Amino acid sequence: MNKHSIPEKELVAIILYISLFLMIVAIVLIIFFYFTRKKIIQKELEKKDLILQYQKEQLHAVIFTQEEERKRIAQDLHDDISSKLNIVSLNTHLLSAPNLTAEETNEITENIINLTTKALENSRKIAHNLLPPVFEKFGLNAGVEELCEEFESSKAVKVHYKNEIDFDEKEIDRHLHVFRILQELMNNSIRHGKASQICISFKNIDSIATCNYEDNGLGFDSENTHNQKGLGMKNIDSRISFLNGNIQINSEINKGISVIFTF
Template identity: 60%
Template sequence: MEADLLSQTNQAGLIIVIGIFLMFFMGMVLLLFFYFSKKKIIQKELEKKNLELEYQKELILATLETQEDERMRIAQDLHDDISSKLNIVSLNSHLLTTPDLTEKEIEEISVNIVNLVSKTLASSRRIAHDLLPPVLEKFGLHAAVEELCFEVNSSKAVIVNYNNDVVFDEKDSIKHLHVFRIIQELINNSLKHGNATELSLSFEKENNKIKCIYSDNGKGFDFNKNESKKGLGMKNIESRIIFLDGTMTINSAVNKGTNVIFIF
């Protein structure tokens, strides 16, 4: 009996030891599982953060490139247009100091000076308009977009349908400039790349935010291709959307036009 009791005790002890070992083993497996799972999650988070940082970097570079292109364009306009006209005005002004000029010659030179000065003023107004549309500054976003649509419609080659159900807050003038530039870029893309003949643009309220709906009947593009996403104009739009703390969705397909919705 003592031998049987001892044998049973040994078996029970062995079972307990095996149970403890199994529990320890399973605990180690669980610990290793959680460790590697957490490590994998952290690694994915780091990869996501790196992708976001890379994306932000691309947007910043695109914004800087856009600004530099804009500065070069303005500098070229100032040099080729305004400076050249002012040089001719200066030459004509010196001609007026030439002795023994006839009244007809003086009149011709004076007319040339007046015409050149008028053209120079028109050029300077155009450059100033490109930098900051005066209608936007004086009358707000709705009036500026309305004028932009009128200018496009005046070409007779494109029809723009514009509708606005929103009263814009005048205090958000800086944000409205970004909205205006986005619309300019969208219209430019529709005309230059999409060969569109009809555009539609509208503003409406949605959950205390403003939704802008834009579409064209152009040739569209495959948005899944990287080339469509890497364009300087598209990156410029995306950087402005980020500044507006907004969201944007784009739907487009080849020969099916483009539809853009951004909320800010």
């Protein structure tokens, strides 16, 4: 037997030690990968929870906005339509009263005609606000053009509108969100910003439909997040989310507002 050969017992011991070492390394690696994987899964779950929470908040904002819109419509119907029709009904009953003079009959009839005409006009306005016929028939570009004309008709503001996009008529449901966003922005410019000039433009930037909106109103401090958490802005954020777009709002006090959003 070679004197330099390793004794069999020592060889077995070496093999056992190596095997034990490899087993320990394997266990350590398994534990390491287990906890690493667990952390990754935990982070993914946390990310999904955040996404779900955000979606819930967006859905809540949409539902809340819809309810507010329904209340407004119900109020308009009650104040403008119902009240006028009630007076029409009362005047109609007056016509059946005995001993009415021709002059009284003519006066009551004229009141009925005037009130009915106003009720019809107001009902058309309410229906128009729900879904403008021009938008439904001719699409976003025509709808925005009419919207600009309506705001200009008040003589309080001048609206400059430019469009460089050929809108797809098949996406009218998505375009309705864009229309509502502009409607909200323009209302804010008039009511809160007291703007006298509004500029709106559509263009494709890197094949992405983009809208630029500006006014020369009072503006606000856009660094203050509280200024961007009103019902109107929540409504806009919800619509941007549905469009899978992005929105950037910049404003300074007495320097108007600048909004860029994609859809």
